[in-house]
Amino acid sequence: AQTVTQSQPEMSVQEAETVTLSCTYDTSESNYYLFWYKQPPSRQMILVIRQEAYKQQNATENRFSVNFQKAAKSFSLKISDSQLGDTAMYFCAFMSLSGTYKYIFGTGTRLKVLA
Amino acid sequence: DGGITQSPKYLFRKEGQNVTLSCEQNLNHDAMYWYRQDPGQGLRLIYYSQIVNDFQKGDIAEGYSVSREKKESFPLTVTSAQKNPTAFYLCASSPWDPGTGELFFGEGSRLTVL
Numbered sequence: 001a002q003t004v005t006q007s008q009p010e011m012s013v014q015e016a017e018t019v020t021l022s023c024t025y026d027t028s029e030s031n032y033y034l035f036w037y038k039q040p041p042s043r044q045m046i047l048v049i050r051q052e053a054y055k056q057q058n059a060t061e062n063r064f065s066v067n068f069q070k071a072a073k074s075f076s077l078k079i080s081d082s083q084l085g086d087t088a089m090y091f092c093a094f095m096s097l098s099g100t101y102k103y104i105f106g107t108g109t110r111l112k113v114l115a
Numbered sequence: 116d117g118g119i120t121q122s123p124k125y126l127f128r129k130e131g132q133n134v135t136l137s138c139e140q141n142l143n144h145d146a147m148y149w150y151r152q153d154p155g156q157g158l159r160l161i162y163y164s165q166i167v168n169d170f171q172k173g174d175i176a177e178g179y180s181v182s183r184e185k186k187e188s189f190p191l192t193v194t195s196a197q198k199n200p201t202a203f204y205l206c207a208s209s210p211w212d213p214g215t216g217e218l219f220f221g222e223g224s225r226l227t228v229l
Binding site: 004009033035037042043044045046047050091095101102103105106107108 | 146148150155156157158159160203205207211215216217218220221222223
């Protein structure tokens with residue numbers, strides 16, 4: 001069974017600084033997607049960034065980038081130039097591409113950006 | 116605007132009562148999901164549906180029921196058999212063909228059992 005582990009329950013970062021959120025996962029599959037979702041205090045969860053396992057190049061979306069290490073089963077999220085609006089709960093997620101396309105979520109990291 | 120609407124946002128229930136949470140989407144997505152969110156436990160899948168009139172149990176289906184009579188709607192009933200129903204409930208949808216794999220979420224419903 002697949003698992004997703006986020007070992008940092010809470011983190012804080014000063015505005016304009018860089019922060020990295022960690023995520024590790026376990027799977028025997030070779031074809032899958034990995035995601036980071038953001039859940040701000042208003043509660044609606046939105047996609048931050050997505051990585052396809054077959055792609056070696058790390059995904060980047062503006063200030064957000066990932067460090068995808070397939071052999072190590074690691075998928076960290078780096079937020080550069082942190083903004084107050086980045087304050088949220090961040091969830092790492094795994095989606096299998098075989099069969100049911102089932103999602104597995106980590107337990108989340110609560111990030112607070114300090115002014 | 117396309118999206119997912121959950122209602123009510125807050126709901127209080129007495130022990131022993133069933134309650135139904137509404138989820139409607141106008142994204143024309145085939146798949147819909149119900150997740151339960153508890154502090155420190157992430158999101159856990161309750162039920163999902165790939166097409167109309169079909170649905171599958173997730174990891175924590177006991178004490179819950181769903182229906183999928185219309186593509187746009189996927190209501191969740193929390194029954195009196197659910198031992199610890201106080202939680203935050205999230206509905207999501209996606210195209211069944213995985214495509215980008217992105218899940219689209221509603222704003223959630225917070226259920227409190229008194």
